[in-house]
Amino acid sequence: MDRVQSIERLKTAIMDGDEEAADWAARVLETGVDPLEAVKQAVMEPMQEVGVAFENGDLYLPELMMIGDAAKAATQVLMANLPPGEDSVQRWKVVIGTIKGDMHDIGKNVVAALLTAHGFDITDLGSDVSPKQFIETAKIQSAEIIAISTLITTTLPYHREVVRILNDTGERNQRYVIVGGGPVSTAWASEVGADGYGRTAQDAVELCNSLFKGEYTPPLEEPLSFGTL
Amino acid sequence: MNTLNIIDILERTQTGEYCTVKEWDTKRVPRTIREKLKKYSLEKSFDLENPVNTDFELADEFFKAGYEVALELGMLYETGDRIVKVSEEELAAALKYAPSEVIVGVGKDATVIRSRTPSDSYPMKFGAPLGITMSEDIFLRLNEAMAREREVDILTGGSLITIFGRTLLAGSPFETLAGYEQARLHLEARRLAGRPGMGGVGCVSSVTEYGQLGSCGLPGGFPPTDLLLALFPSELKINDQTLHKVVQTINTGGMVFAGSPAMIGGMPGPPEGATLSSIAAALLQYPILQSTVGGGEIYDLRSLSSVNRASLKALSVTHQALSRNTHLITQGIANQVSGPGTENLLLESLVGMATLACSGSAFSQGPRSAGGKLTDHITPLETRFCGEIAHAASSLSPEKVNEIAKEILPRYEEKIKEPDLGRPVQEVYDLKTLRPTKEWEDIYLKVRQEAIQLGIPLDAY
Numbered sequence: 001m002d003r004v005q006s007i008e009r010l011k012t013a014i015m016d017g018d019e020e021a022a023d024w025a026a027r028v029l030e031t032g033v034d035p036l037e038a039v040k041q042a043v044m045e046p047m048q049e050v051g052v053a054f055e056n057g058d059l060y061l062p063e064l065m066m067i068g069d070a071a072k073a074a075t076q077v078l079m080a081n082l083p084p085g086e087d088s089v090q091r092w093k094v095v096i097g098t099i100k101g102d103m104h105d106i107g108k109n110v111v112a113a114l115l116t117a118h119g120f121d122i123t124d125l126g127s128d129v130s131p132k133q134f135i136e137t138a139k140i141q142s143a144e145i146i147a148i149s150t151l152i153t154t155t156l157p158y159h160r161e162v163v164r165i166l167n168d169t170g171e172r173n174q175r176y177v178i179v180g181g182g183p184v185s186t187a188w189a190s191e192v193g194a195d196g197y198g199r200t201a202q203d204a205v206e207l208c209n210s211l212f213k214g215e216y217t218p219p220l221e222e223p224l225s226f227g228t229l
Numbered sequence: 230m231n232t233l234n235i236i237d238i239l240e241r242t243q244t245g246e247y248c249t250v251k252e253w254d255t256k257r258v259p260r261t262i263r264e265k266l267k268k269y270s271l272e273k274s275f276d277l278e279n280p281v282n283t284d285f286e287l288a289d290e291f292f293k294a295g296y297e298v299a300l301e302l303g304m305l306y307e308t309g310d311r312i313v314k315v316s317e318e319e320l321a322a323a324l325k326y327a328p329s330e331v332i333v334g335v336g337k338d339a340t341v342i343r344s345r346t347p348s349d350s351y352p353m354k355f356g357a358p359l360g361i362t363m364s365e366d367i368f369l370r371l372n373e374a375m376a377r378e379r380e381v382d383i384l385t386g387g388s389l390i391t392i393f394g395r396t397l398l399a400g401s402p403f404e405t406l407a408g409y410e411q412a413r414l415h416l417e418a419r420r421l422a423g424r425p426g427m428g429g430v431g432c433v434s435s436v437t438e439y440g441q442l443g444s445c446g447l448p449g450g451f452p453p454t455d456l457l458l459a460l461f462p463s464e465l466k467i468n469d470q471t472l473h474k475v476v477q478t479i480n481t482g483g484m485v486f487a488g489s490p491a492m493i494g495g496m497p498g499p500p501e502g503a504t505l506s507s508i509a510a511a512l513l514q515y516p517i518l519q520s521t522v523g524g525g526e527i528y529d530l531r532s533l534s535s536v537n538r539a540s541l542k543a544l545s546v547t548h549q550a551l552s553r554n555t556h557l558i559t560q561g562i563a564n565q566v567s568g569p570g571t572e573n574l575l576l577e578s579l580v581g582m583a584t585l586a587c588s589g590s591a592f593s594q595g596p597r598s599a600g601g602k603l604t605d606h607i608t609p610l611e612t613r614f615c616g617e618i619a620h621a622a623s624s625l626s627p628e629k630v631n632e633i634a635k636e637i638l639p640r641y642e643e644k645i646k647e648p649d650l651g652r653p654v655q656e657v658y659d660l661k662t663l664r665p666t667k668e669w670e671d672i673y674l675k676v677r678q679e680a681i682q683l684g685i686p687l688d689a690y
Binding site for chain 1: 250251254255256258259307362388390396397398399400401404434436437462463468470492494495496497498499502530531533539600601602603604650
């Protein structure tokens, strides 16, 4: 198998959500392909299509999650072989979950899968996650972003609590807090002092990419907003 | 026949097969759904040019496949990662002994919800408003206004956003406090509306079990003659929150009202897959959650609604399948996206409610004005309209409602993803006189007239 074929095979494995994507990534490296180039061609380029395919109904959530996992596994293998001194394409760590009291996890799952597929290192805390759990996990993981999902209106005030604890402990400047979900809006993100709001899962990816690429420092004066409620 | 009780179910949450949520979501559910769609040749069987199903044989095939999904999957107890399964005999017994008729409320104000078939002359009953959050200062008056609407059969009621001026926090003792206060306000709203015996739904302000435990079946709380909510997560999952509510309802002699939407685009995949999941969920609610009234709901993750073509098709097939093959009392919801004061909200309501009513759904709740996203974005006027359509469209044929849907859908479907969220009740409705603004009423009268011209016999009501 030559270099081009091996990259194509890895791309296929990722888009199929193949659990052996990591093995295919190792085979790519055996052909002598530059790891960074492999990530760009086999992981990052196809991921641009994934969100669109989901929104158009050509791809469903289980496939999205499997693709995210496959992309993550392959990226890890490729990045582990990056020559010293070369910039990693690995993006930030994100701790994500549905806030306390809320068991709705589907919107959060879509965001987590898309972010994973786009190279972010996701720790998914599931649903019914307390403000303390978000913060403690983010600390342990050294995560740059805390992403909070909500569907139920009476769980919204816990967003404020996450920001408040970070302020009270003097850690607000260490990580971004972004919010999303059915009843969440830009105005709400601003009111609670969050750094960003995304209306859809694709918007959340744009938001995280913007924070990653931009020259910001938390906390932002006004949240970055993608999509309008 | 061997009927299950709640103790059997609680035991199975401890002894069932181990399965993680991720395994359930990404493998078990999608795989089983895909297999059944293939086995019954149901893949890509939905013709979305015709949004309301008119092929009962197709609906019956979906029922058979959904029944098998229910038996093969069961439900995942996500709190402990155990699968709660039921045997074929247990499922059959639960469906056999499930009630076909229920009285909600007491005396002359009570409502009878009855199992229906497609185009049944007995109307689909309507509960409102659908738990939309309301400011505390207008909560009582707005719920009273809803209860005064004669087309509202059951007061589902809005959700409190604050409690005694304080932030209502889910899972905190504020929620326990709010549950009881909400019950007091609901009962007062029914009394003020002159319908003290009207049935209700408790406790929509409480997402966790606390509000339910603090309000249902207690003196001064939601009475056992109301329907008591025990919603569960998609797809086919239960947890301790849900089971606490079920146990409390059973302990206090109440009626369990369960439900959960199957997600198009989610774990079951395409609209056909979501339909199978919805049917399976509807069936499993009876043995596992001991339901009196169960949900057969659909939601499209991509459009965040259930009034687009895919959802309408899935809703029509789900309710035709359930109503033709069981005597269950099932609920469906038309999740609108546009807000009060907009014509699109009424158009979405017209198509959504008519689809459910003609397909055999026994009960519907609504409206979900502005997608249920904004506080105070609901008025009694669109609520009345939903009730009118629910009742008047019940005996129409699916063919007729399909024609109506094909006429109306093109006028709003392109706006579903970016809807006009309209205005809050305070801007389009006078809560002192209980009258809509002229502008909002004119829109209502125009759409109502159009509905009559399209063949919905609203003038007979």
